Amino acid sequence: MNQAYEISHLLSGVMLVTSFALLYQQRIAAVLNAFAAQSIVLALAVAWAAWSSNRPDLFITALIAFTLKGIVIPVALRRTVTRLGIHREVEKVVGVGAALLVGLALTGLAQALVVKVASGTASHAREELALALAIILLGFLMMIVRRNAVTQVVGFMSMENGLILAATGARGMPLVVEVSVAFSVLIALFVFAVFVFRIRERFDTVDIEALDRMRGDRR
């Protein structure tokens, strides 16, 4: 039994590491690879939870995560990037070092918060929750430290990975809810994609700051 938790912790930890990797990747292709890796590790973690705690419905979640987020979305995004011709380095708002330091602080915050808030629950569930929260916060951080629309999409998807991990650990989320979350994320992804193409058509770039210049923003 103890071993089961060790392994699920290992997988969650790997996901957190990939989240940090997402933060410091310079090129879009590398960002997409890191995201695909995170999604596959998520699928493994969910599958492990399904096998170890004997909940077969979680296998479906794992399958969805693997095919949709591990393969389909990264491949689709990669094709988009190729079509848009943006293999170049991604513009960042803050430097890699600063982003990683903030990420570390957020991980610490997640840990501290979960220790305080969920003090009544078992320690392994707490650890799991802390890791998931850290992944969510890092996904959000990624959305705001990059200027590129595609990387914002990736940050958003990474947040969703954290959510699913938390749901698996919490043993509470029924499949219906999970499927609906997955679908809403998918729809959000479509919206993002449409916007990316629109932006590209109009402004010949996917740098979102171009929108502000268009609007005559005061900065």
Added chain:
Amino acid sequence: MPELSALGAALGALAAAAVFATLARGAALALVYPLCAMAALVLGAVDLRVLLTGTELTQQLPIGLPTIGFHLRLDPLSAFFGIVINGGILAASVYGMGFDRAKELTRRVEPLFPLFAAAMNLVLLADDAYAFLFSWELMSLASWALVVVRHTDPESRRAAHLYLVMAAIGTAALLFAFGGLAGPAGGYAFDTMRGHPPQPMVAALVLAAALIGCGSKGGLVPLHAWLPLAHPAAPSHVSALMSGVMTKVAIYGFVRIAFDLLGPPAWWWALPPIILGALTAVLGLLYAVLDRDLKRVLAYSTIENVGVIFVALGLALAFRANGQHDAAAVAMAAALLHALNHSWFKSLLFLGAGAVLHATGRRDFDGLGGLIHRMPRTAAFFLVGALAASALPPLNGFVSEWLLFQAVIAAPALPQAALHFASPAIGAMLALAAALAAACFVRVYGTAFLGRPRSAEAGQAHDAPIAQQIAMGGLAFLCILGGLLGSVLATALAPVLGDLVGGGLPRAGSGPTVFSLVAFDPARSIYDAPVIALFVAIASLTTLVVVHRLSARRTRRGPAWDCGFPDPSPATQYTASSFAQPLRRVYGAAAFAAQETVVMPPPGDIQPARFSVVLVDHVWRALYAAPGRAVLGLSERLNALQFLSIRRYLVLMFAALVILLAIAAVTT
């Protein structure tokens, strides 16, 4: 019950009149005011019956919010205020029949007038918080729409805007008051509230909220700023309703909450209404004495009277908290009777001002004058109203002021130091207000009706149509009758006083004559209006006869006296501003930082001399203009937040999330 169906029929008639007036065109509109008058008569009759017999009418309608419903109840208190209100509506409707439909903006007024009348009646009937607030808001909106009838006039729009803002603040305060009364269990019916009085701290907050909510509608300083702008901006018969009647609905709201729903009072509840009321009384008249617009002066005088009523209500609270029920009854009777009397004379004065405005097209004192010859009947009725408003015996204004002063004189018997030391100061302020009121109305009457016309329009004025004369005459008659029969009115109040303060006035007939009004006991305080009236009549008639008999020459008419030097130009007459000058010199510097400047050209220069007065409204500057500027400045700064980039919004959200999480991590 027949009363209940009569009530429903009359309210239905008002609603039907409103709908009819929206659809009808042309001559058919002439039916609206008679219908309103009939409805007001029926409503007033039902109210009178309930007040005299003491039977309560209750009804629950299956409309409104699902769990609350719509409770209606007519108890003696509502019935008394119902008489106040429907009297005003009747007079205003009769006055409205005299309008020249071709010339005036009646098509915009007529659909709203019955709605306004019905809404005021509904406020009195409401027996749960939802019904009360709904009717209250309906009343506010209907009157707002009536204020903005002349929307092409920027002054009118500004007044209406200010009124709308203040009405919204007032209703929000009342919402809090009823929330506090309902308590955590959420019993919104008044019956439930009565059964569960709130905790002392909550009760204090409810009282404060009620004072803000009802005070802003009634014009209590410092929430009065909208009133002198909005009341005069409406058509004159609506001004009469707003000033004479709607302020009484505000008083009713305060009485209902503070005396009925809030449970047994603490003595210090009395302080805010007494202090604010006294301040309102004096300040209202200081504004009135200095203002140069006929209708605005009347509106300021309304503020004063509302202040007087609030002082009386505060005293009643203080007496009741100390178990002095009979003294509380005297103060309460003063408040209620003053509400009734004020509704009569203020409606009369506003209708008179309307007749003047209609005849001359002007309401500034610098354009009026000499109207006593051109509109003799209006002048006579206005004189009665002005005398009543100055609280001169034997008119009705004196009865309630007399009762109030009896209560003030009894106040030193209260055990609390704050109250018995304050009572002489309150008495002095009320006396000052009474004196200022007399000065104010001498000035109004003197400049508008006496002397020579100051403008061509005033010179060609004509008397009001017969319907309007009937409305004014009826009210003038009531002012005289109410003065003579004050004791009868006070006796009729007995069930209301018993319900509210648990005491009563000495029973009728304990004084020397049947019409003696006795406040505490016949040995101490009696007001015998008919005797005084008789004395005044005999004295003046004797003087008249003696002077006529002894004078050498027949009556002759000469030019209006102008300090002995009748100058050809009427501009040389004593003006409203001249009349106000002594009072401005005495009080203006302290109250309004008044500055007078006279620019006198040197000898030989043919330029005219110039005189100008600058007044500063401290209340407006501190409580309205300054917060307004602060809000504008703040929104100007926050405006930048509307033009951030998507990423910056995400940063803001993320920062908020992280900060909240950090707080949760630290505190739990």
